[in-house]
Amino acid sequence: MKKYNWAILGAGLIGNEMAAALNDAAVGVYAVYNRTHAKAEAFAKKYDVQRIFDNAGDMLADPAVDIVYIATPHNVHYEHLLMAVEHGKHVLCEKAITVNDMQLKEIRRLANEKNVVVMEAMTLYHMPLFQELRKMVDADAIGKVKMIQINFGSLKEYDVNNRFFSKELAGGALLDIGVYAVSLARWFLSAKPNRILSTAHFFETGVDEQSGIILSNPEGQLSVIALTMRAKQPKRAVIAGEKGYIEVYNYPRGDTAAITYSADGRTETIESGDSRKALQYEILDMQKAIEMPKRQDEYQFSLDVMEILSEVRRQWRLSYPFE
Numbered sequence: 001m002k003k004y005n006w007a008i009l010g011a012g013l014i015g016n017e018m019a020a021a022l023n024d025a026a027v028g029v030y031a032v033y034n035r036t037h038a039k040a041e042a043f044a045k046k047y048d049v050q051r052i053f054d055n056a057g058d059m060l061a062d063p064a065v066d067i068v069y070i071a072t073p074h075n076v077h078y079e080h081l082l083m084a085v086e087h088g089k090h091v092l093c094e095k096a097i098t099v100n101d102m103q104l105k106e107i108r109r110l111a112n113e114k115n116v117v118v119m120e121a122m123t124l125y126h127m128p129l130f131q132e133l134r135k136m137v138d139a140d141a142i143g144k145v146k147m148i149q150i151n152f153g154s155l156k157e158y159d160v161n162n163r164f165f166s167k168e169l170a171g172g173a174l175l176d177i178g179v180y181a182v183s184l185a186r187w188f189l190s191a192k193p194n195r196i197l198s199t200a201h202f203f204e205t206g207v208d209e210q211s212g213i214i215l216s217n218p219e220g221q222l223s224v225i226a227l228t229m230r231a232k233q234p235k236r237a238v239i240a241g242e243k244g245y246i247e248v249y250n251y252p253r254g255d256t257a258a259i260t261y262s263a264d265g266r267t268e269t270i271e272s273g274d275s276r277k278a279l280q281y282e283i284l285d286m287q288k289a290i291e292m293p294k295r296q297d298e299y300q301f302s303l304d305v306m307e308i309l310s311e312v313r314r315q316w317r318l319s320y321p322f323e
Contacts, residue, residue, distance in 0.1 A: 001287055005030035005064050007089075009056060009080055010071035011043040014094055018069050018121075019047040021279035033059045056080065060087040067286060069121070070094055073163060074170035075322055078103040081118065085110045090117045092286045095183075096175040097122075097302050099320060101310040104303055117289045119282075120302040122183050126281040128273030129254050130187060133239075133246060136270075137188060142259065143242030148188055148223040150181040150251075153233025164229065165205045170320050172207030173229040174309060180235075180252045182305050185215055185223040188239050192304045193217045198312045203229070206318075213312060253278040 006022055008015050011034035019029050031051040034040035040052050053059035060068065060083050068084045070077060070093040078098050084091045085107060097120040098104045111118045124130050137145060154177050156164045163169045164176060186192070193215035200211035213225040226233065239246040244261040248254045253275040259268040273281065313319065 001291065004066040004287055004290070006067045006069060006283075007031040007033070007059055007062070007065045008043075008049075008069045008071060009033050009059070009084075011039050012071060015069070015071035016043070016046075018071060018279055019043065019049070021277075021283060023047055024277075025280045025283050027283060031059050031062065031065060057083060060084050060089060065089060067092060067290070074099055074175050075168065075320065078107070081107050082110070085114055085116055085118065088114050088116060090286070090290050092119050092121050092282060094121045096120075096179040096306070096309065098306060099170045099175065100313075100323065101303065101307040104306045108299065108303065117286070119286055119289055119299065121279075121282050122179070122302065123253050123278045123282065124180065124184055124187065124251060125301065126285045127254060127275075127278060128281065129248070129257060129270065130184075132270060132272045133248075133257060134187065136259075137239070137241070137246075140243075142239070142244040142246060142261075145188055145190065145221055145239055145241045147238075147240040148185050148221070149236075149238045149240070150184055150223065150225045151233045151236045152177045152181050153226075153228035153231050155232040156229050158230070160205055165203050165207055167206050168321055171205070172203070172318075173210060173227045174208050174312065177229070178211070178213070178225070178227045178312075179305065179309065181225045181227065181237075182213070182215075182308050183301065184237050184251055185225065186301055186304050186308070189215070189217055189219075189221050189223065191217040191219050191221075193223070193308060196308060196311050196315070198315050200316050200318075202318075208316065208318060211312075211316075215308065250275070 029049045033053040033056045067090045164171045195216045197214040200208045203209040210228040215223040237248045237251045248257045255273045255275045257270045
């Protein structure tokens with residue numbers, strides 16, 4: 001595989017995780033940009049980064065940069081995606097890739113025009129376990145999928161100034177944790193949902209604190225999702241079919257699943273991949289996608305998910321100030 005120069009836009013927590021993963025994968029980090037120079041300088045020293053930029057545009061204009069990893073807050077993903085794609089860079093962008101479907105459709109149009117790959121850093125799309133489970137479901141191991149139940153509860157500390165509760169930063173449970181749940185549902189649904197029902201309770205700042213989402217599609221499949229941001233829930237998914245069901249815990253970076261077969265109660269454990277290497281799988285898939293540009297399945301899943309999330313917010317009548 002060709003040697004690619006990776007640049008990281010945003011030196012926060014997830015930017016640090018990706019830099020460590022790039023080094024662990026023997027890929028390395030070529031460049032970094034952060035609004036605070038001192039933070040970027042410390043980041044560069046820690047991860048042996050070759051170049052530090054004080055202006056995002058300058059980094060994206062550098063002809064040596066091949067791939068940009070966007071690790072900034074949700075509210076500026078679209079702006080940074082536009083800049084990167086316009087400069088002809090391939091992009092791996094943190095979830096949620098944009099805040100609404102119209103933004104993502106514009107990015108997709110521009111990426112096709114510029115002939116670059118844009119991919120969402122949605123870990124479960126790239127975990128070997130979910131590749132294996134999809135093959136099993138497609139091979140009728142649990143029969144036709146009928147119901148998918150998904151929980152995700154994150155106990156965020158009460159702090160009205162935290163980005164998780166900020167409307168201006170596109171905070172709330174939906175884009176922070178709900179995107180994982182909806183992505184998992186879409187991964188196992190044989191067709192895109194055509195009916196969406198949802199209700200939410202809002203935090204005092206106006207963002208969604210907890211919600212219930214029901215998805216159904218023309219194939220008669222149903223998914224029920226429960227999200228909370230001020231109450232802990234297990235990250236648990238159950239994919240139930242006519243012949244059995246699959247359970248996955250800690251599914252965003254899952255590497256183990258249990259299958260129970262309905263006919264005799266027999267159980268089977270499936271292990272594939274390593275949760276500690278979640279970001280390395282993203283790196284490898286990103287580079288493979290560049291070398292095989294027709295491999296765009298994850299892009300379509302991301303667009304389907306973003307359309308679902310946008311419809312959910314329309315039902316809630318929730319919009320962000322910058323939209």
